[in-house]
Amino acid sequence: xxDVQESPFKLALRRVMGRLARRDHSEQELRQLLSDLPASxxxxxxxxxxxxxxxxxxxxxxxAVHSRAARGQGPRKIAFELAQRGLVGDxxxxxxxxxxxxxxxxxxxLAQRRQGAAPLDLAARRRLMGFLQRRGxxxxxxxxxxxxxxxxxxx
Numbered sequence: 001x002x003d004v005q006e007s008p009f010k011l012a013l014r015r016v017m018g019r020l021a022r023r024d025h026s027e028q029e030l031r032q033l034l035s036d037l038p039a040s041x042x043x044x045x046x047x048x049x050x051x052x053x054x055x056x057x058x059x060x061x062x063x064a065v066h067s068r069a070a071r072g073q074g075p076r077k078i079a080f081e082l083a084q085r086g087l088v089g090d091x092x093x094x095x096x097x098x099x100x101x102x103x104x105x106x107x108x109x110l111a112q113r114r115q116g117a118a119p120l121d122l123a124a125r126r127r128l129m130g131f132l133q134r135r136g137x138x139x140x141x142x143x144x145x146x147x148x149x150x151x152x153x154x155x
Contacts, residue, residue, distance in 0.1 A: 012037050012045045020049070024060040028086025061087060061095045072110050075103050077136020107137045107145035120149050 012034050019025055019033060027046060034042045049055035061082070068078045075096045082092050111128055118124065125146060132142045 008037060008041045009044055012041050013048065016045055016049060017054075020054050024056070024063065026057055026060060026086040027055060030055065057087060058091065061091055065095045065098075065101070069101055069106065072106065072135060074107065074132070074136030074138070074141065075101075076138060080136070103137065104141050104144045107132055107141040108148040110135065111145035111149055115149055120146070
């Protein structure tokens with residue numbers, strides 16, 4: 001049962017903690033969650049979460065990029081999904097260009113798994129390009145991936 005005397009701050013903090021207990025959220029997502037409350041309460045709750053390390057967008061970025069790259073998503077798709085969560089700018093670009101992420105090689109691995117040993121005719125090439133584009137790879141990465149596959153008639 002909710003205490004009718006509970007302050008707006010405590011109610012907002014409880015709401016935020018319920019969300020943060022499941023997964024990390026961006027500041028924008030939490031602001032949206034608390035949009036029905038006064039700005040001073042929202043700022044207080046966000047500041048409290050930052051001070052306690054519960055709201056850490058750098059950690060969120062690292063985890064999001066790592067998990068999506070592990071699922072075979074390219075940098076463009078990852079950046080788009082992060083922007084929808086309110087994460088844009090230099091930190092996103094830094095994380096996407098961090099060491100350990102070779103987007104060209106990831107695109108090549110996906111292309112190899114998708115195509116297998118089948119010859120790469122024009123129709124298969126187009127399908128594979130579309131697949132890699134939907135996964136969020138840029139044209140240079142896609143061309144590199146296609147260049148690593150065997151050509152028609154090649155062993």
